[in-house]
Amino acid sequence: MNVTLGTLVAACAVVVVAAQVPQTPPTPAPQQPSEIQLVISGEPGTPPRYAVPDFVALSPDVADAAKTLGQVLWDDLNFEREFYMIPRDTYTTIPVARTPEEVPFNAWRELGADAVVYGTVQKADANTVRVQVRLFNVRSRQSVFAKEYTGSATTARLYAHTMSDEIHQQQRALRGVARTKLTFASDRNREKVAGPVQNRDVKEVYIADYDGDNQRRVTTNRQLNITPVWAPDARGIAYTSYRRGYPDIFIALIYQGIQETPTNGVGQNWLPVFSPDGTRICFTSNRDGNPELYVMNRDGSNVRRITNNPAIDTTPTWSPNGTQISFVSDRGGTPQIYIMGADGLNLRRITQNESWADRPTWAPAPFNEIAFTARTGPGFDIKVYDLASGTTRQITFGEGSNESPAFSPNGRHLAFASSRNGGRYEIYTMARDGKNVKQITRDGSNYTPSWSN
Amino acid sequence: MRRPTTIFIVLLMCAGACAKKQPPLGPQPAPPPTATAPAAPPAPAAPPAQRVEESVPVPAISEDSIGNRTLDDLNRNSPLQPAFFGLDSFELDDAGRAVVASNAEILKKYPTWMVTLEGHCDERGTAEYNLALGERRAVAVKTYLVALGISPDRLRTVSYGKEFPFDAGHGESAWSKNRRAHFVITSK
Secondary structure, X not given: OOOOOXXXXXXXXXXXXXXXXXXXXXOOOOOOOOOEOOOOOOOOOOOOEEEOOOOEEOOHHHHHHHHHHHHHHHHHHHHOOOOEEOOHHHOOOOOOOOOHHHOOHHHHHHOOOOEEEEEEEEEEEOOEEEEEEEEEEOOOOEEEEEXXXXXXXXXXXXXXXXXXXXXXXXXXXXXXXXXXXXXEEEOOOOOEOOOOOOOOEOEEEEEEEOOOOOOEEOOOOOOEXXXXXXXXXXXXXXXXXXXXXXXXXXXXXXXXXXXXOOOOOOOOEEEEEEOOOOXXXXXXXXXXOOOEEEEEEOOOOOOEEOOOOOOOEEEEEEOOOOOEEEEEEOOOOOOEEEEEEOOOOOOEEOOOOOOOEEEEEEOOOOOOEEEEEEEOOOOEEEEEEEOOOOOEEEOOOOOOOEEEEEEXXXXXEEEEEEOOOOOOOEEEEEEOOOOOOEEOOOOOOEEEEEEOO | OHHHXXXXXXXXHHHHHXXXXXXXXXXXXXXXXXXXOOOOOOOOOOHHHHOOOOOOOOOOOOHHHHHOOOHHHHHHOOXXXXXXXXXXXXXXXXXXXXXXXXXXXXXXXXXXXXXXXEEEXXXXXXXXXXXXXXXXXXXXXXXXXXXXXXXXXXXXXXXXXXOXXXXXXXXXXXXXXXXXXXXXXXXX
């Protein structure tokens, strides 16, 4: 996979047409004849309206890729809800442009588009394609973004994801998630654990693109492999595996095919989670006779115990700056969410009115929030605690049981496991307000997602 | 210098293990363990717990029928009964203690058996916390077994949380079967 980013063709040097300025705020338009204006805006008070037609196949054997590029880019741009995405089935009357000069701006304007993507794809050689994309301001007819990608013919989705992230960055100063991945545990292989007790389902660790495409199995040991979490570099996955007959922590370096065993041989260890800088792992262990939390370096050195209570202490998550840890303890009689310093000091309880709370997950900056699973009846729902105000909001409402939230790296979305569709647990994503729920897995039962950087 | 010593020790251990493997033979009185055990407090019959998978009343256990069975066979229809727990609880109640005491008698009868105590939970808790809850259940049973005189060296604990339900149903009858400490014989 060889993505060549580059060739900023006509991205810069777009001069604002004077007539466009007064449309935005009513301030007396300062005359700045050579101002560079790359951001496409919509009508005042509304998001810009984007159109993404199929890419144009400049050679006949890339027709599928051309269609995929348009559809995936539309989906990716729609995901962040920064733009109003004009439905693709309304483009049918608009003539297809074979060159950038032929883009029918009048027709796009009639459709209400503020921005239109024009892209092409062609075979560069036997195994390589060249993809070009431009983003046009429909009013000014100027190209505000232009890129060319060259690489494998099989990764059309990745080019689209890359374009989406770059357009979000340029147009919205937003870190998109189109190239991120999910990891989760699944029993979809329907294999049984070998052992003295029959009829036990194997669970293995899987990964998928953020949109559910490209699902792949990571572990293959036919045991229980659960609670996977991404390393911040998105190249490693730490998880709990019973491959030795008891729970212990393993790290799969997925692009190298290497396993690391940082806790090798000391007690039983589970629920690992990386510090935000990737240098340390917090986890639960029974090595001192009771479930307590420990922090170690990623290589297993320098283990320090950070809880000391006869109750259960488990399910840690790090604050974005790595100085605090939120976790679950039943020291008050039921499982509740607590916060402490990463050194174990300054403990405080943050859930007061829940009968059962688990899986805290700290949102990345700028959101100062902790999402968690809370019992709301026979099942669970996802709630979000705001650290500044001390208030809690609920974002799922009893559609099945909803558990194990995990924030996207930009904090605008959560992945979670839900039994809402027929009772089996599947992975879903939703926006941080609980809207735009999207089903990611459909095969077997799937649990405990984690979202990569 | 070290190597011969090590080999010698290993040989000794082998000899010990082989010797231990012989089950206590004929002349001993050998009362069936479920029947009145003289020393232990009269185990209040543990029927409430026994209605699980092994719904058959425990077959009359004789030395031969247990001693001759393979590990797989033993675990499929185990003489060691599971102990059950209340909702969100890891404390053994009276019925649970009776089951564990009865299992302790069997373990005393077969002193070579090694056992893994599995802690399990029902599906109503969360997967993450239940890993710790199952751990506490397994440890509670181990603690009681040790108090009854079973060597901790023969006992391992492992929690499976709610990952391996014994009854895949979704009602109290399934849940009550899944909140359990399950005894797995790992060698005999």
